[in-house]
Amino acid sequence: MSKTADKKQLVIAISSRALFNLDDSHRVFMEQGLDAYAQYQIDHEEQVLEKGEAYPLVEKLLRLNDHMEHHQVEVILLSRNSADTGLRVFNSIQHYQLPITRAAFCGGQDPYRYINAFGCQLFLSTDPQDVRRALSEGVAAATLLAGGHKREYGDQLRFAFDGDAVLFSDESERIYKSQGLAAFSKNEQQSARQPLTGGPFKAFLAALHSIQSEFPRDQSPIRTALVTARSAPAHERVIRTLRAWDIRIDESLFLGGLTKAAFLKAYGADVFFDDQEVHCSEASRHVPTGHVPHGVANEG
Template identity: 55%
Template sequence: MAVDLAGKLRVGISSRALFELGESHALFETRGVEEYSSYQIAHENEPLGEGVAFGLVKKLLALKNQHEESSVEVILLSRNSADTGLRIFNAIEHHGLNITRAVFSRGETPWKYAEALGVHLFLSADAGDVRLALGAGIAAATILPSTVGDNPSPQLRIAFDGDAVVFSDEAELIYKTRGLEAFIEHERSKANTPLASGPFRPFLEALHRIQRNTNPQDSPIRTALVTARNAPTHKRVIHTLRAWGVRIDEAVFLGGVEKGPVLKAFGADIFFDDQAAHCDSARQHVATGHVPVTSVQRA
């Protein structure tokens, strides 16, 4: 009998986002696949350290099967072969992670399996794979290097940028091409017109489906919108979320203030942004995923 994953929050993650594989990946890049394979097989019983997204995955798995409505499935999507992937599965077992499904694509991009499995979020250390997933309409982000530790709170806390991430980049394009004053006037005139969807709307909605069955004060998930917008451009954001029927627990309208310290104050387990400068600020304080949006994703 086929297993139905419908109704579950599905997250696909690469092995390099989940575990620390810097040494072996450097070997792959400098000495090739054969040396890499031999190394992984020779060390397959040695535990791997935690990667940047490990804390996020641990908290996602803590939600798994707490309630029927909030069940979560984390799926490993790896460029390893099944042979070298044995070390990854041994590490999963060592760390006690309830991950039972995996794809090992032996060098090919695994993003197409993210699409086939209907994942709501795909996290990878490979920016090329992330761009392909975004082009197919999947919420995806490149996990950036960071040395920050895990957030000790048991609550899963996820923060999002607005334009080009949760919302389309229609307004951001006006800012980039016509300047701040044109952006403000455009958003003032469109204050009651909902923004089009960005790539992360389906993921945010999947989180909301879990949240709506819990008391906001006791919810296992807390979300935040951390945006460079400020008044009066905040109105369109609020009206858009109302139109979608989506709950955001916290909203921070920074008007260009550095995001990193604010995200640390929120206690984000991960933050998603399309702007490299914001990501560089954020990753000094919290795990960060870069969303390399291109014209393919424009509404």
């Protein structure tokens, strides 16, 4: 089916192991090899898979289409399975009545290669190497961590983002890592009117903003939040950067080093993206969390 000409696309790629719980079959693969794994999937292809870490997020993303006229949200399945062993995955998609129709089954090869061909703005996976490679292709990407429960906010989709090395480049974080907090604060004060360079999630945030712009603020099906360890006076550069980008953020939390987890739980994030593993580990106990292996915190 051809795409409607006047529709704007928000395309998210998802790995099969993020969408569904494939722990049992993955264990077979690790312990017994590819042939045993393939036979296991064929033997169980009529057995519906349990929902994975990303399933609630994907379900909400696809429901956005019920609210919009000028945008279309599409989820693409990317999998290392072959089409033969991937039949179980598609059977499960049909069972849950998810409107996912496009997929790439890569027969053991890296699925990230097709991200740009599909026009994806976001890639979610449980494989850190695939995520790193997607980031190197210029696509926002995160490794989903096993996590805890979240508070339910109906159909509204709530995204939360860290700032430096996620929405913004890591240029300021490099100063903090190499020279300390005092040098970081001085630099941010001196550069307050100089917008930060965009990070790997800038384009994705802009795509969300484009959807939000179709709705009055109090009726948007999407809500966004910046949750950063920055505090005053380093807040000014962030605010002016978003203003220069002409991108809307609904909530901005400048925590001054406080643990983010409690705030994310109170916000009710459907997913939180951060570049630092320690923050991700803490947050994942309360909300679905994606680690963004980008920037100085992930080098070496």
